[in-house]
Amino acid sequence: MRKAALDCVHELSQSDDRVVFIGSDLGPGVLSKMRAESPERWFMEGVSEQHVIGMAAGLAMEGFIPYVNTIATFLTRRCFEQVAVDLCLHDLPVRLIANGGGGVYAPLGPTHLAIEDISIMRSLPNMTVIAPCDADEMRRLMAVTPDWPHPIYIRLAKGGDPIVSEAKNGFSIGRSITMRGGSDGLFVTTGVMTQVALESAYLLAKEGLQIAVQHVHTVKPMDEEGLLPAIARVRAVVTVEEGIVNGGLGSAILELCSTRDPCSLSKIHRLGIPDVFPKRYGSQQTLLDEWGLTVSGLVTAMRNRIRNGVPDE
Amino acid sequence: MTPMTVLDERSRHLRRLVIDALKGGGRGHLGSSMSMVEILRVLYDDVLRYRPTDPLWAERDRFILSKGHGCLALYALLADKGFFPIDELLGFCRPESRLGGHPERGKVPGVEASTGALGHGLPIGVGIAIALRIKHSRARVVVLTGDGEINEGSNWEAAMSAAKHRLSNLTVLVDYNKLQSYGPTSEVLDLEPLTDKWRAFGFAVKEVDGHDVQQLKVALASLPFEASRPSAIICHTIKGKGFPFAEGNPEWHHKSGLTETDIHAMYDCLK
Numbered sequence: 001m002r003k004a005a006l007d008c009v010h011e012l013s014q015s016d017d018r019v020v021f022i023g024s025d026l027g028p029g030v031l032s033k034m035r036a037e038s039p040e041r042w043f044m045e046g047v048s049e050q051h052v053i054g055m056a057a058g059l060a061m062e063g064f065i066p067y068v069n070t071i072a073t074f075l076t077r078r079c080f081e082q083v084a085v086d087l088c089l090h091d092l093p094v095r096l097i098a099n100g101g102g103g104v105y106a107p108l109g110p111t112h113l114a115i116e117d118i119s120i121m122r123s124l125p126n127m128t129v130i131a132p133c134d135a136d137e138m139r140r141l142m143a144v145t146p147d148w149p150h151p152i153y154i155r156l157a158k159g160g161d162p163i164v165s166e167a168k169n170g171f172s173i174g175r176s177i178t179m180r181g182g183s184d185g186l187f188v189t190t191g192v193m194t195q196v197a198l199e200s201a202y203l204l205a206k207e208g209l210q211i212a213v214q215h216v217h218t219v220k221p222m223d224e225e226g227l228l229p230a231i232a233r234v235r236a237v238v239t240v241e242e243g244i245v246n247g248g249l250g251s252a253i254l255e256l257c258s259t260r261d262p263c264s265l266s267k268i269h270r271l272g273i274p275d276v277f278p279k280r281y282g283s284q285q286t287l288l289d290e291w292g293l294t295v296s297g298l299v300t301a302m303r304n305r306i307r308n309g310v311p312d313e
Numbered sequence: 314m315t316p317m318t319v320l321d322e323r324s325r326h327l328r329r330l331v332i333d334a335l336k337g338g339g340r341g342h343l344g345s346s347m348s349m350v351e352i353l354r355v356l357y358d359d360v361l362r363y364r365p366t367d368p369l370w371a372e373r374d375r376f377i378l379s380k381g382h383g384c385l386a387l388y389a390l391l392a393d394k395g396f397f398p399i400d401e402l403l404g405f406c407r408p409e410s411r412l413g414g415h416p417e418r419g420k421v422p423g424v425e426a427s428t429g430a431l432g433h434g435l436p437i438g439v440g441i442a443i444a445l446r447i448k449h450s451r452a453r454v455v456v457l458t459g460d461g462e463i464n465e466g467s468n469w470e471a472a473m474s475a476a477k478h479r480l481s482n483l484t485v486l487v488d489y490n491k492l493q494s495y496g497p498t499s500e501v502l503d504l505e506p507l508t509d510k511w512r513a514f515g516f517a518v519k520e521v522d523g524h525d526v527q528q529l530k531v532a533l534a535s536l537p538f539e540a541s542r543p544s545a546i547i548c549h550t551i552k553g554k555g556f557p558f559a560e561g562n563p564e565w566h567h568k569s570g571l572t573e574t575d576i577h578a579m580y581d582c583l584k
Binding site: 040041043045046048050051052053054055056057058059060061062063064066081082085086089090 | 417418419425426427430432433435436437438439440441442443444445446447448466467470471473474
């Protein structure tokens, strides 16, 4: 997914003189072709994320479209004020490409785990928050980024993620995608949790439960008109995100229903990362298992929600 | 270097405009604004290229007030130059006004960046300077920082970048009034040796009396100081300059609840 994103930056830079790239201190050779072709629009600025965001803002004020790339925690926690003031208050078209959303950097520990990135980016006025589910969808997203007039936070997954998105569904920022229909329950997902939900829905179908999957690649702005009818037509809704439950996708769904469809609130359950810093290392899968963000975790949550009205007992 | 400059009528006039705004808002950063009046005066009278009726003119020089809390002085200059009606100063900080306690891009004609949170102006200035160079523009970027402001590490990240990119179209002015909110910069977080610091970060540096119009003109007329380096000017100033009760007094960094008596006392200082 990261390779797809950076390949797209390179391609966009060839056709659009407004495109510039800023890395902090990335691995050797990143976007070397772009560097060779357009050295005046390629920057490796060092471990200085506060400056990088301000610099990107300055370039955007002058009409450029900066694509900024580094590890997610350093693009969110480290420079939150710069993102809020320099990018969001000025409402500038800067694109933040964030490596390693959720538990990707499990072996590196909690300093590198972007557990709350979606929540805090979502809290900022003017910010757009997008978590594609696979590399193909990333390419479709990147194609529409040059002309989106607001800052965008783009959350990357580990890479090598199974391709489940389809070209026929297209890609519009702010419009969710129905990946699977179903009248009994609904998984509302973002990022690579969409793949987990699709597999879970497949297994639940064998039990006779028809479960829909709505992929919300854009967590903000939320696709209210697409989600409300999908939520209304089922008995149970389970939101699934590889992010902390405080303030993320699930919270956004609850907020939406609290104002537009309060009767649905009681059927919604949130699955995500609990409100604690992870204590273990291992792999991303180690943490997903611990958080219950697995096929068995989703199947159990949905089954119990439908049959007993409780999610995971 | 201790600025002992006597203020001429132009400097007193601009300070009266600042007091007009203070009167309207009943509050403001008096000390922080008065230390930079001559810096802005020389920039807008003699140095910067701009068009008040076309504030986004592509070839304008970009001035960023990074110490956004000094905006009273900036508003005074912008109003004086015709960017907006001078009467608007009286609405400072009022609900319907576009002149807030910190300046905002898009609201106030002539304001390039929304500042107030400190340490943002120089990174933005670096980005603009790079952008102008890509566009082969002759326009220049001038960033005015406070002294307490450069406690923020983001300034030094940006300074390293400015030197790396050899941004000779970028100038940093430091309003070095030696007082930050709590007290002397030498006690809160000493900046010295400040000139050496900027040199070490790759800037060509000069020092001036920041209230001496002639010194400021001479220094700013010689920009860039070197062909392949960003420039920095350490402007030695007095916080609250022109107001004996406020000069060098951290209690006047910011004042709210200003009374008619306070305002009259300020006008009296400028007679």
